[in-house]
Amino acid sequence: MDANTRAQFVCDRDTLVNQHKDVVSDLQSKIDNTMQALERGYRIHTSCRTVFISQPDVKCTSVEKDGKKTSSCEQITRIVRKEVCDEIPVSIDADLEKEHLQQYRGELEKAKIEQSTAYYGCHSRIHPMSAEESFNYFKQH
Incomplete structure (x- = not known):
């Protein structure tokens, strides 16, 4: 495995990188849900x-x-x-939802930058390491 592939393998599984990935995913989900609510009206x-x-x-x-x-x-x-579920429509305040949407989009941009920074920071640390050093880092993180 070459140094680049090894760094990619380790950084794709890095705890900090994955935490940022989860934040990005969560914010994208909030944006999608808010957009759907605005389209539906509830x-x-x-x-x-x-x-x-x-x-x-x-x-x-x-x-x-x-x-x-x-x-x-x-x-x-x-x-x-058996689990029985009822779906109840709840009215929304469109202006408030649009505010939330704007806020989520701003947070998403920041989160994507933080995710990229974490990934490239990890990659730049791992890339020069030997296979053994990379493996030890992988076990600890």
Whole structure:
């Protein structure tokens, strides 16, 4: 593995780089959700609860005695756990959502710069290292 590939491998898995990647992903998700809410004119709030449902079932057993096979079946009731969710439309304040959108976009630009800085900082540290030094760095980070 050449030095560039090794640095890329290590930095793609670096804790700090991945933290920045998560922040970028989170902000992009907030932007997408806000855009969808603005397009729809409302947000969708999901409310979930767990319910237990009785589910009928049949249990059959077979017994062989003296070369004769006897089967018997009985109806049983199983209790099954199920999650039930309701979607509730919630009105939005379009001006406030647009403010949030602007804020998220600004934060996203900063986060992308921080992510790039973290990645290139990692890459510049790892690239000159030997394979053994790179591996040791990888194990620690």
